[in-house]
Amino acid sequence: MTDQFDADELRRLAFSHGGSELYKALPPSPSSTAQLAFDLAQRLGDRGLLNRDFLAALVRVRPTFKDVLVQQHELFGGASTLNDDARACTENVSPLGPSLTAPKVPGSYFDDVRDRLNLKTLRTCQKEAFWALADYYGSGSRSAACVMAVGAGKTALGIAAVLAFTRRRALIVSPGNIIRSTFDKALDHTALGNVLYGLPGGPLIPGLRPPAVLTLDRDEGPFREIAGDALRAADIIITNFHLLGTGGDADDLLAKLAPHDIDLIVVDEAHIAASESYQRLFAHFSGARTLLMSACFQRLDGKPIDADIVYRYRLIDSIADGNAKNLRIQRFAPESDETVYEMVWPDGAREEIVGREALLALIGDERKLGRIVAKSDASIRQVMWVVRDCLDRQREVLAPVKPRVLFSALGEWHAAQITRIAKAYGIAAAYLHHAMTDRAIGAVRSRFEQESGDLDAIVQLKMLGQGYDFPPISIVVPMRPYGSFSEFYQFVGRGIRVLLHPAVVGRVGPDQQFLDVVYHAEFGLDGHIDTIYRENDMDSSTVHTSRTWGKSGPGDLPGSTGVDTATRPDTFVLFEPGSIMSRVVHDQARVEQRRLEREREALAARYAAYASTSDNPVPFDKFTQLLKVISE
Numbered sequence: 001m002t003d004q005f006d007a008d009e010l011r012r013l014a015f016s017h018g019g020s021e022l023y024k025a026l027p028p029s030p031s032s033t034a035q036l037a038f039d040l041a042q043r044l045g046d047r048g049l050l051n052r053d054f055l056a057a058l059v060r061v062r063p064t065f066k067d068v069l070v071q072q073h074e075l076f077g078g079a080s081t082l083n084d085d086a087r088a089c090t091e092n093v094s095p096l097g098p099s100l101t102a103p104k105v106p107g108s109y110f111d112d113v114r115d116r117l118n119l120k121t122l123r124t125c126q127k128e129a130f131w132a133l134a135d136y137y138g139s140g141s142r143s144a145a146c147v148m149a150v151g152a153g154k155t156a157l158g159i160a161a162v163l164a165f166t167r168r169r170a171l172i173v174s175p176g177n178i179i180r181s182t183f184d185k186a187l188d189h190t191a192l193g194n195v196l197y198g199l200p201g202g203p204l205i206p207g208l209r210p211p212a213v214l215t216l217d218r219d220e221g222p223f224r225e226i227a228g229d230a231l232r233a234a235d236i237i238i239t240n241f242h243l244l245g246t247g248g249d250a251d252d253l254l255a256k257l258a259p260h261d262i263d264l265i266v267v268d269e270a271h272i273a274a275s276e277s278y279q280r281l282f283a284h285f286s287g288a289r290t291l292l293m294s295a296c297f298q299r300l301d302g303k304p305i306d307a308d309i310v311y312r313y314r315l316i317d318s319i320a321d322g323n324a325k326n327l328r329i330q331r332f333a334p335e336s337d338e339t340v341y342e343m344v345w346p347d348g349a350r351e352e353i354v355g356r357e358a359l360l361a362l363i364g365d366e367r368k369l370g371r372i373v374a375k376s377d378a379s380i381r382q383v384m385w386v387v388r389d390c391l392d393r394q395r396e397v398l399a400p401v402k403p404r405v406l407f408s409a410l411g412e413w414h415a416a417q418i419t420r421i422a423k424a425y426g427i428a429a430a431y432l433h434h435a436m437t438d439r440a441i442g443a444v445r446s447r448f449e450q451e452s453g454d455l456d457a458i459v460q461l462k463m464l465g466q467g468y469d470f471p472p473i474s475i476v477v478p479m480r481p482y483g484s485f486s487e488f489y490q491f492v493g494r495g496i497r498v499l500l501h502p503a504v505v506g507r508v509g510p511d512q513q514f515l516d517v518v519y520h521a522e523f524g525l526d527g528h529i530d531t532i533y534r535e536n537d538m539d540s541s542t543v544h545t546s547r548t549w550g551k552s553g554p555g556d557l558p559g560s561t562g563v564d565t566a567t568r569p570d571t572f573v574l575f576e577p578g579s580i581m582s583r584v585v586h587d588q589a590r591v592e593q594r595r596l597e598r599e600r601e602a603l604a605a606r607y608a609a610y611a612s613t614s615d616n617p618v619p620f621d622k623f624t625q626l627l628k629v630i631s632e
Contacts, residue, residue, distance in 0.1 A: 152317075265288050270293060
């Protein structure tokens, strides 16, 4: 851990234990992080806030900080008590048991860390998933899957699983466009907020060296120059499907690694994996355990995923636990009988058509109507009016944090059209498209993502999809039909994680944060919203497509490959009266009901563990009463 990392963590502790006043009172340029730790403890003591919870958190940042505080033991009432508390903090690890550690591999990094993982730093849902995996792999099964709602922390779970269940070497396969922003960053022990040492609850591997990680990115240089020995020198290899190859070429990753070189494979965003790619991967490393992870376990091609789902953490669970924002639907519904369209015939003649049914009688294909609406200025303006209203309300709640807007578009021309109209409504916007250079894309993203940036919104063509996670996004606007539920759900999920910015912590709680989803009724997205409400999107054997947009047929299909260019339509919406229907997907009563259900499920699991080891267990109700008394 770097000094800067420690200093940032200490300031976070100041905020969490003493509030914004203490956070601001700390010296901006301390002589050392040790001095900053002592100064923080002294200020907490002056306020009567110094306690063992703070000590535990402090020691998790850097165990040697306890030595600084021992020298000032009068703050704690005695050095011996301090040392006892510190020892308890640093030794609180969870052993995994012989079924997961055997057989050991000579010289394996994982044999040194497996039994010393600090699992208490994980969130409750991550720990539940972890132990479900431990039970599954411990039984001898190999093909596991975890369905984790967006914002639940799949990356941290994946790394904990790698550290616990790998014997020799692990392979993490991630989408090529996010490889640097997810697992690579999380495993970089020098990066702020890394999973190894930088989790909010403390380090995952306290006092242990980091694993040797090799990230293979086709955008970072020639892969052909990397020899098999370099691959085998790594404890963890991170790559994407593009570099796996078929094994037929000597430069393919599958050709450079023998089947026994990998014994755990983690597939991130598994719903996007092409069937041939990951089946070929699993066949090559046939003896390896596998872990597939996704927020929505439905492949874009509609085929089910072949794995045993051992744990599910739904969106409503994430909302109830304060990890995700609730969804607030803003749906513009036109008066279909009063909508006026203009059709331009091949000879240049123009004809006004009144009413949706009259237009459908002429175009003969309901699937085209969504594209017509999506590319009509009149319809975009109706949606943009709602977006501007939502943006103003989000600004009032989140200030001084600047809420952001994320649009999706059919193609480059459509993205430019949306951007133009957004600017007309006072929304500073820019768009991304695939013809842009990496430098140009990075410049636009910086203007959007940095707090000092000048953009409120980005319009994108599937370029900020899987793995992109930016909590300040408070409004998502799908300006196109989506045939695939999983693709729609992934787009919505880009802003689902709650904001934990110091300016809103303690003032705007997770239950007060909403993600506005603004869309036009003609895009056919109602079925996808209902699927989120029903929470059956987690069923791996169910194909989720809306009735209208999922059907195949001749002509243009709604949606976009992301590289095509939307041309000017020959039919427009000229006038479109309508109304806005607003609703919260999971209301407060439903969230509270689910929270109570999860508490009872957790109690049931604890009772089962107790009853299995007791000759005369008390009844479940008595058990819960005893736990309640103990906790009080």
